Amino acid sequence: MVKLRPGTAGSNTARDHITVVDASIAAVPWPYRRNLLITTDGAGATHDFIDHLHDLARRRGHRLEYSIGGELGEREQNAIRLQPEDAWQHVIDADGKARDLDAAGVVELTGLLRRSVGGDRLAGWPADMRVICRRERPGSGAQLSLLEEADGWRYGLFVINTPGRQLDFLEARHRVHARVEDRIRNGKSTGLGRLPSTSMQVNAAWCVAAAIATDLLCRLRLLCLTGTMAHAEPKTLRYRLLHTAVRLVRGRRKRKLKIPQTWPWADDLLACFTFALALAPPG
Structure with missing residues (x-):
């Protein structure tokens, strides 16, 4: 949307x-x-x-269920300070392997925030909301809070309503949200980066067209492309596939697409058409 x-x-x-x-x-x-x-x-x-x-x-x-990024406020920082070091659990990397605790960790803060000294620090929030904290070593140039500079860790919070489950699974599930940045970048490359008019109505129509184009590219990668092309950016797809100078030839009651054999990605384009023609008709 x-x-x-x-x-x-x-x-x-x-x-x-x-x-x-x-x-x-x-x-x-x-x-x-x-x-x-x-x-x-x-x-x-x-x-x-x-x-x-x-x-x-x-x-x-x-x-x-939801998994919402949170803010590292004073109450959360106090809860982090009270966490014993052995409470931190392993974080899973992209390959499904546990990262070393010296590099990253995850812990739940809900108990300390709900039942620590000073009463319920989450009063007013839903009773089944949980607060999870993730930490990792900061990269160079990262902007850190005073707590993070003192500890040498960069902390990130998110809240969930999912009961049970291992913390490493919940952390990995929330981390997938980072792919949204890729979708935003792709949307800007497909037309949302610059609006063409000062008219609200014209720009609204442009946004609808750009959203449709973004959706079509996602479906193209999912259904018709393989290998590196299935993860290619819109600019790459435009240059290698969408802008290819093919010829439409008619004869013997048939229509044929002539793909230049000298085009470096001719095989990828042919495979794309093959997968598209093999799809079941809608409905």
Whole structure:
């Protein structure tokens, strides 16, 4: 979903998140709406948005879980200081292997925040909301808080409503949200980076067309491409496949596409057409 707003509108408000989530769920075919996971970055950690997600999760016959980035505030920093070192658990890398605890770790802060000295520090938030903290060694040039500079760790928080489960699984599941940055970059490369007009209506139509193009490219990579081409950026796909100078030849009641054999990615383009023609017709 692409939502075009006036330049004076606030950014990443709770109302924006609620609107986008509701519209996104409505776009999912009904049989697949019963088991959903909603993820956002720290901008989604607001009372209104999380309360809305809990209302959605309470619907009969539906299972909705969320994993929302959180803010490292004073109460969370105090809970981190109180955590014993042996409470930190391993983090799983992209290959499914446990990383060394000297490099990264994950721990749950919910107990300390709910039942530590000073009472319930999460009063007002949903009772089944859990707070998870991840830490890793910071890279060069990272902007750190005073706690992070003193500890030598970079901390990240996220809140969930998922009961049980291993912390390493929950951390890896939330980490997948980083792919959103790739989708944003791809969207900008497909037309969302520059709007063509000063007219709100023209720009709205442009955004719809760019969103359709982005969706078509995602489906193309999923259904018709393999290997490195299945993960190629829009600029790469345009140059190697979409802008290829093929010829349409008619004869003997047939139409044929003549792909230049000297084109370096002729085999990839031929494989793309082969996969596309093998797809079952819609409906």
